[in-house]
Amino acid sequence: MxxxxxxxxxxxxxxxxxxxxxxxxxxxxxxxxxxxxxxxxxxxxxxxxxxxxxxxxxxxxxxxxxxxxxxxxxxxxxxxxxxxxxxxxxxxxxxxxxxxxxxxxxxxxxxxxxxxxxxxxxxxxxxxxxxxxxxxxxxxxxxxxxxxxxxxxxxxxxxxxxxxxxxxxxxxxxxxxxxxxxxxxxxxxxxxxxxxxxxxxxxxxxxxxxxxxxxxxxxxxxxxxxxxxxxxxxxxxxxxxxxGPLDRQSLRLAVLDLPGAAHRLGWLADHLDALPGSGIVYTLTVAAATETAEFLRSRGYAVAAYSGQSDDAQRRAAEQDLLDNKIKALVATSALGMGFDKPDLGFVVHLGSPPSPIAYYQQVGRAGRALDGDRFADVVLLPGPEDQAIWRYFASLAFPREEQVRSVLAALDDAGRPLSTQALEPIVDLRRTRLELMLKVLDVDGAVRRVRGGWVATGQPWHYDAARLERVAQARSAEQQIMREYAVPPAEVVPGRPSCRMEFLRGCLDDPQAAPCGRCDRCAGAWLSEQVSPDALRAAEAFLGRAGVEIAPKKLWPTGLEAVGVPLRGKISPDQQASPGRAVGRLSDLGWGSRLRDLLGPGRPDTELPADVAGAVIDVLRDWARGAQPWPARPVGVVGIVSRTRPELVASTARRIAEVGRLPLLGFVEPTWAQAPPVVGRGNSAQRVRVVHDAFGTPPELAAALSGLTGPVLLVDDLVDSGWTLTLVARLLRQSGAPAVLPFALAVTS
Missing domain, CATH: 3.40.50.300 (P-loop containing nucleotide triphosphate hydrolases)
Structure with missing residues (x-):
């Protein structure tokens, strides 16, 4: 030198x-x-x-x-x-x-x-x-x-x-x-x-x-x-x-294979206190973070929920409480990501597997940064069978198809002026966050440019790199398979994969110095018990067994409907709105989510309402009538929506509610199309309204039953995704004479 x-x-x-x-x-x-x-x-x-x-x-x-x-x-x-x-x-x-x-x-x-x-x-x-x-x-x-x-x-x-x-x-x-x-x-x-x-x-x-x-x-x-x-x-x-070498000598990794969601929550309730210091409990969804935090608080723990749906002030306060060791844990989604630094973080528990070993390594790496000597931070993975369904959902949000991209480029080219993201939404069936991501990629590629007032086309040639996108998708799928292999019990180690968990993760990051750590549950043996006390298990089962989530009514029409031929704009008139509704649960719930996904998932057979779900339906309706936020008045009749994919399930649900509630089944709102339009996926609101607007009608006998009603009708459907089907059918019923409409569904997507 x-x-x-x-x-x-x-x-x-x-x-x-x-x-x-x-x-x-x-x-x-x-x-x-x-x-x-x-x-x-x-x-x-x-x-x-x-x-x-x-x-x-x-x-x-x-x-x-x-x-x-x-x-x-x-x-x-x-x-x-x-x-x-x-x-x-x-x-x-x-x-x-x-x-x-x-x-x-x-x-x-x-x-x-x-x-x-x-x-x-x-x-x-x-x-x-x-x-x-x-x-x-x-x-x-x-x-x-x-x-x-x-x-x-x-x-x-x-x-x-x-x-x-x-x-x-x-x-x-x-x-x-x-x-x-x-x-x-x-x-x-x-x-x-x-x-x-x-x-x-x-x-x-x-x-x-x-x-x-x-x-x-x-x-x-x-x-x-x-x-x-x-x-x-x-x-x-x-x-x-x-x-550099990627070993984290202060971390010891473990995986616990527990029978179900109640066992995983019960394990947290029994063992969270024994984990060193304060730390993070990661979940895969916002709903799971909220539910887990609520359950742990009910068991006496000082914890806070943290997600992208929390406002900035709440997130900052929660971060500071963890930094100051005022709480045992933050129960967080991946929104608690890069940038959070607590050198003495004592543990990271994952309630569900992230879809990538690299993402997992990054999240667990937040623990134990300032620990030395013989002190370790505990890193625990609690995988669940619902993980893969959640991975599939997030994978569905990948870069859009070429025809969707081309339609946006053509719209910008034809407009001759900047178009905002809101103005582009009706043109392509993409939710706003996904549309914005696509526009940012096009901006970097030089095909569009962000200016005051929105986006403009540059006129530069642009190539849809389908081969690269497919390779990225395949890489994501391979990473998910690796996470499944990481989580298997020690006796089921995949041939050719390292048995040591830290060596496994370092190998995924191509660390040439990856070697057995001597600390993880495969190297040193299990140090965490898988036992769940009967009391904690009963409490978790009771907590997860609760049914009922609110369906918030829509109050504004999506922007840009005129561009797709729908003459609606601004506020939804109060005399055409639905009232707040209820559903048995969310598909992403830790409790009822698994059962509802099994009943309502793609490709599932159409059946009559199963007895266990029927019991939950009655529980939700009873709580709705007598709970802290009861319906404004008892319904005077039941109306169902004819389902294209699950007609027997919806019809039997409506019949069961009418029978138990001793209410007349007034009839069913029916689709008016001769041939069903293509199914609209998780796209944006304007496109969903375009498909559903004027797509349903009231048969004469139902219209006659609605006229002269003196109380609300209970409107029954199977699954609420965007909420626009319920909104437009409720509007139809209100226009036909219903004084109020109380929506009810078996599940909401999120």
């Missing part, structure tokens, strides 16, 4: 002491990355385990670049411009700002929560008083930011950091189209500007994809050789790839 490099390392150690304390030492693998950035001005991709110290690398590099470097510096030692960190979450940004201040580095953020500070921050950047600017990937394609801030920012950036870089790749488990916009930022950087990309969760395929995008070229895989510190070093064209 030359004298200049020795001096640079000494200065790097000084910054580290300010950042993390006087007794800390810069590891060789961290120095390797800093040296490449500061001295050689390279583009570097670090694939390193959680807790490796990536923030130390980019804050130290920032301090050195901002102060001016040694004689080997290609820029001649002049102070560099600010570091720009592209970071996925506001929570991570808040942590990074605090960490930077400890090192004497002034950090600012530009995000949707501080719009009123943008002008001040921009002025500070131009004045040279900001050392680090953190931005979200979504901000890179905000029209104002992209056109007015990004060009000047790219021209002055001293170091670009791409955090959680696996999000760049659609091969990764957490692909985010906005991350692809970083390629534009890279093209606009000055020559010789160093770039650092970091991730803890990337296999070789994702690593190669990210490295190629950093370099902007196509090429082969990086040649990696093991360095003396255990870090593999290689290059992919101009990108230096540093891969």
């Amino acid at each position: 030359t004298a200049d490099r020795v001096e640079t390392r000494r200065r790097a150690e000084e910054v580290l002491h300010r950042l993390a304390g006087p007794h800390t030492t810069l590891r060789d693998d961290q120095w390797r990355a800093i040296e490449a950035l500061v001295v050689d001005r390279r583009r570097v991709l670090c694939v390193q385990r959680t807790g490796w110290g990536k923030s130390a690398v980019y804050f130290i590099a920032t301090a050195l670049l901002r102060a001016g470097t040694t004689g080997e510096d290609p820029a001649g030692g002049a102070p560099a411009g600010p570091t720009v960190i592209v970071s996925p979450l506001l929570a991570l940004m808040r942590n990074q700002v605090a960490a930077a201040e400890r090192a004497g580095i002034r950090a600012r953020t530009i995000n949707s929560a501080n719009l009123d500070e943008w002008d001040t921050i921009s002025t500070e950047i131009r004045a040279g008083t900001v050392d680090v600017l953190l931005v979200s990937p979504e901000r890179l394609n905000n029209p104002d930011f992209r056109d007015n801030v990004l060009p000047s920012l790219a021209a002055t950036t001293g170091l670009l950091v791409i955090d959680e870089a696996h999000c760049v790749s659609d091969w990764g488990h957490d692909f985010r189209p906005d991350y692809r916009r970083i390629r534009t930022f890279l093209r606009e950087l000055r020559a010789g500007t160093p770039v650092l990309a970091t991730t803890a969760t990337a296999n070789t395929r994702v690593t190669d994809d990210v490295a190629e995008q950093l370099d902007g070229t196509a090429g082969g895989r990086a040649d990696s050789t093991a360095a003396s510190d255990g870090t593999a070093g290689g290059t992919l064209a101009d990108t230096l790839v540093l891969r």
Whole structure:
């Protein structure tokens, strides 16, 4: 090492002491990355385990670049411009700002929560008083930011950091189209500007994809050789790839194969207290997070539910309560993701398997970051038979079919003006979140451009890469199979797969140093009991056996219905609305979900209402009549909706309700089409209304029965997805004379 490099390392150690304390030492693998950035001005991709110290690398590099470097510096030692960190979450940004201040580095953020500070921050950047600017990937394609801030920012950036870089790749488990916009930022950087990309969760395929995008070229895989510190070093064209060993010595992994949902909840109730410290209980759905938190609270635990449906203030408060150890656990969906950092997190329990071993490794990696010696964080997987149905649902939200994409491009091309996402919804049968994802991909591909007022077509040729999409889908399917193999009992280890659970996960990430850990339940034997006490099991069964969820009435028509020939807009008139309704349960529920999926799932035979579900129907109706939020008046009759797929189930349900409630069965609303239109899947509301509008009618005998009624009718259906069928049929009944309509269904999808 030359004298200049020795001096640079000494200065790097000084910054580290300010950042993390006087007794800390810069590891060789961290120095390797800093040296490449500061001295050689390279583009570097670090694939390193959680807790490796990536923030130390980019804050130290920032301090050195901002102060001016040694004689080997290609820029001649002049102070560099600010570091720009592209970071996925506001929570991570808040942590990074605090960490930077400890090192004497002034950090600012530009995000949707501080719009009123943008002008001040921009002025500070131009004045040279900001050392680090953190931005979200979504901000890179905000029209104002992209056109007015990004060009000047790219021209002055001293170091670009791409955090959680696996999000760049659609091969990764957490692909985010906005991350692809970083390629534009890279093209606009000055020559010789160093770039650092970091991730803890990337296999070789994702690593190669990210490295190629950093370099902007196509090429082969990086040649990696093991360095003396255990870090593999290689290059992919101009990108230096540093891969470190991914073992987490503070984690011990276990899988418990329990008979059912009640046993899994009962196990949590019995054993949560025995798990070390405070931690996270992950669930696959929002409903499961809510139910699990409610049950654990009923058993005396201080827990909080956390999901994407919680508002920002609730999420921040819940995060802080966990950080302060005020609660035993957060019961969370994957919304508690990148950016949450609690070094002493004692456990991670998964109530259901994630669909990817890489996603699983990332989530469990949040535990035990600050543990040393003989202390371990416990990582426990409680798989369930419903996991695969949930995986199939999320897989259905993949990139749309080519004809759907082409219809959007044609609409934008024909419009000759910007169209908002809302204006595009009636044109293509995609829900808004999926439509927005598609538009972001098209934007990155150059086929559309986001501008003030919406989206415009660029006119550039665009290719639908069906072969790549199919390969990605196959990769997802293969990952699901791997998770099934990971979860099997020790006696059923799949031939050719490692028996050690940590070695198994590290192998999925292509860690060449993967080896048996000696700690997991396969290496060291089980340390957690599978026993569930009778009391906890009874409590869980009673909790899950409760039936009944509310069906909230629609109050607004979807926007853009005029574009598809439906003359409805604005508010739904109160005299045409349905009242709040009830269903036995959600398909995603831990309790009734499994039974309802078995009854109502695709391809299931049409049958009469089974006795056990009939009992739940009566329980829900009884509670609806006498509960805390009772119906406004007792129904005076029952009306069913003729079902195309389950006519006997709906008819027998309506008959059973009428019989038990001693109510007249007034009749059935019937479809008016001569030939049924194509089934509309989980698309957007405008398309659903288009299909269902004027699709039902009231037979003369039903119309006669409705006229002159003095009380509500109970409207019976099998499954509520979007809710628009019930909404439009209720409107029809109200127009035919029903004073009020109380919707009832066997299940709602979510």
